[in-house]
Amino acid sequence: xxxxxxxxxFETKLAKNEMIEPKDWMPDNYRKHLIRxxxxxxxxxxxxxxxxxxxxxxAPSLRSKIVLLAKVQDxxxxxxxxxxxxxxxxxxxxxxxxxxxxxxxxxxxxFNYPTLTxxxxxxxxxxxxxxxxxxxxxxxRTSYGPYSRAMIRICKEESFHQRQGYEAMTRLAFGTPAxxxxxxxxxxxxxxxxxxxxxxxxxxSPNSDNAVKWRIxxxxxxxxxxxxxxxxxxxxxxxxxxxxxxxxxxxxxxxGYDFSEPNWVEFKNVINGNGPCNKERLxxxxxxxxxxxxxxxxxxxxxxxxxxxxxxx
Amino acid sequence: xxDSQGPMWEVFVQKKAGQPFVHCxxxxxxxxxxxxxxxxxLYTRRMxxxxxxxxxxxxxxASSPEDQGSFFEPANDKIFRHPTFYQVxxxxxxx
Numbered sequence: 001x002x003x004x005x006x007x008x009x010f011e012t013k014l015a016k017n018e019m020i021e022p023k024d025w026m027p028d029n030y031r032k033h034l035i036r037x038x039x040x041x042x043x044x045x046x047x048x049x050x051x052x053x054x055x056x057x058x059a060p061s062l063r064s065k066i067v068l069l070a071k072v073q074d075x076x077x078x079x080x081x082x083x084x085x086x087x088x089x090x091x092x093x094x095x096x097x098x099x100x101x102x103x104x105x106x107x108x109x110x111f112n113y114p115t116l117t118x119x120x121x122x123x124x125x126x127x128x129x130x131x132x133x134x135x136x137x138x139x140x141r142t143s144y145g146p147y148s149r150a151m152i153r154i155c156k157e158e159s160f161h162q163r164q165g166y167e168a169m170t171r172l173a174f175g176t177p178a179x180x181x182x183x184x185x186x187x188x189x190x191x192x193x194x195x196x197x198x199x200x201x202x203x204x205s206p207n208s209d210n211a212v213k214w215r216i217x218x219x220x221x222x223x224x225x226x227x228x229x230x231x232x233x234x235x236x237x238x239x240x241x242x243x244x245x246x247x248x249x250x251x252x253x254x255x256g257y258d259f260s261e262p263n264w265v266e267f268k269n270v271i272n273g274n275g276p277c278n279k280e281r282l283x284x285x286x287x288x289x290x291x292x293x294x295x296x297x298x299x300x301x302x303x304x305x306x307x308x309x310x311x312x313x
Numbered sequence: 314x315x316d317s318q319g320p321m322w323e324v325f326v327q328k329k330a331g332q333p334f335v336h337c338x339x340x341x342x343x344x345x346x347x348x349x350x351x352x353x354x355l356y357t358r359r360m361x362x363x364x365x366x367x368x369x370x371x372x373x374x375a376s377s378p379e380d381q382g383s384f385f386e387p388a389n390d391k392i393f394r395h396p397t398f399y400q401v402x403x404x405x406x407x408x
Contacts, residue, residue, distance in 0.1 A: 004379070024378045070358075077355050084339045087321070093341060094316040149338070157359075296317055299343035303319065306344055 014215055019145040022088040030214050034144050035089050036105075037216065039096045042082035043107035046100075047281050049075045051115040052124060060118055067164050068121065074161065078154045085146040101286050109267060110193050112275030119172050119179075119186035125165015127187075127194040127232070133158050134228050135198065143215040166235065173239035184241050191244035192262040193270075198225040200264060230256045319343035321370040324352040326362035334366050342367075 006025035013020060020026055049072050056072065059065035083093055099105035110128055115121055136158065139151040172183035199205055199221040211217040229248070236243055247260040269275065318341035325334040337356050342348035348367040357365065376384055392398050401408050 021378065023375065073358070077358065080340060080355055081338060084321070084341075092316045093318045153338070296319075296343075299319065299347065303343040303347075 014143055017215075019148060020143050021145045029210065030216075031089050033210060033214070033216060034147065035086055035091050037211070038082055038086040038089075038144075038147055039091065039099070040106050040108075042079045042086060042096070043100045043105055044111065045075050045079035045082060047107045047111045047285060048128075049079075050281055050284055051111055051113070051277075052121055054115050055118060055121045058118070059121075064168065071125070071161050071164065074157050078150075078157070081150040081153055082147075085144075085150045088146045097289060101282070101289060103273060103282065106271060108197055109270040109275065110190075110197050111281060112270050112277045113189070113193050114277050116189075117182050117186060119169070119182040120190065122165050122168035122172060122183070123186040123190040125161050126169050126235070127165075127190050128197065129158060129161040129165060130232065131194050131197045131228050133162060134224050134231075138218050138224065141215075141218055147216075169239060173241055180241075183239065187236065187241055188244045192266075195225055195228070195259075195262045196264075196267045196270075198222075198228070200267070201261070204264075226256050229259050233257055316341075319347075322348040322352070322367045323370050323373055324356055325366040325368075326356055327364040327366075328362055330363055334364070337361075339370060 007027065010020070010024070010026055010030075013024075020030075052068060052072050052075075056065065056068055059068050083096060086096060087093060096105065100107070115124065133155065136151050136155050140148055140155055142148050142151065169183055169186075172179040174180075199208075202208060202220045202222045205221055208217065208220055212220065233243065233248060245260045247258060249258045250256075251258045270278070273279075320341065320343075321339055322342055323339050324337050326337045327334045340348065340351050340355055342351045345367065349365060352365050352367050356362070388394075
């Protein structure tokens with residue numbers, strides 16, 4: 001009788017660029033890594049609704065209001081795709097929500113910065129969604145099937161998010177001097193926090209090695225960050241805004257821009273709960289969950305009543 | 314898996330009339346009407362379909378990856394089920 005070597009099958013699949021599916025055997029650490037990454041990705045989508053949701057009632061026109069509503073609704077949807085992808089690995093939705101509400105799970109540090117003006121909403125669409133897309137395009141080819149499928153859906157929807165942000169930024173940058181300076185201010189404040197979204201530098205990234213080995217990630221934090229800068233600098237120049245970093249300079253030798261590293265001490269502080277809005281964001285999530293409790297109880301009671309009726313009939 | 318969000322449902326979308334229903338993802342809902350409405354809001358916000366099926370995930374029966382080889386083996390050596398197995402004289406067209 002031959003024994004099946006599960007680990008070998010797993011490695012062979014990875015080597016052949018085949019997807020791993022929920023019922024396939026996988027190493028415990030692969031499963032753990034995915035649960036951590038996918039659930040934190042989901043939390044980021046959900047918490048990410050808050051800074052923008054802050055502006056729905058104050059959007060400057062009906063057009064910008066319906067666009068923002070649609071975008072925020074998409075973010076909620078993205079969170080739901082990702083939660084179910086994580087659930088396919090054996091963690092429950094309740095466990096994930098509990099980890100978020102008790103600060104055991106992290107979410108993207110960018111959402112702990114405030115949205116002070118309408119230009120911040122534009123900057124989030126343009127820069128934050130732009131950075132997210134760069135990461136998510138790579139994740140479409142991640143090795144875990146449900147995560148990959150969620151990413152493919154998300155990328156299709158996300159491109160509207162970035163374009164609407166850049167369009168809003170264009171209106172401000174080519175508007176009155178006050179609007180232009182509002183755009184500049186938003187760019188200046190969001191630039192470095194956006195660069196932080198790609199995670200710590202490769203030499204200090206604790207989770208990168210395994211993620212690349214298992215083909216969960218296909219490019220490193222630094223590679224993605226460089227590509228984002230290369231893509232974004234010409235977009236800043238088109239807007240006629242000043243570059244947010246005096247060290248941004250074309251480097252012919254590396255065929256890309258040189259730029260300053262973000263402040264990684266600030267990054268660690270924000271990740272560890274001490275950013276400008278961490279408490280506010282977490283309270284908003286916990287309250288939303290608590291306030292929804294009676295709705296869930298009513299829905300569960302109604303579903304039970306329907307079941308009982310079916311049985312009696 | 315049932316938790317405070319209600320049980321899990323699988324969602325199938327038909328893109329256009331006449332086409333097959335294709336699995337597109339899953340969601341939580343407490344009853345079938347809510348599952349259908351959530352599926353519409355989650356998976357067809359951009360006219361991705363003209364019809365939806367939802368079914369509780371616990372009702373899906375799936376084959377096991379470990380059994381893949383033996384389970385599908387019966388079809389493995391039956392090339393005579395394909396049209397190219399047969400020789401038809403060149404002179405005969407349209408067959």
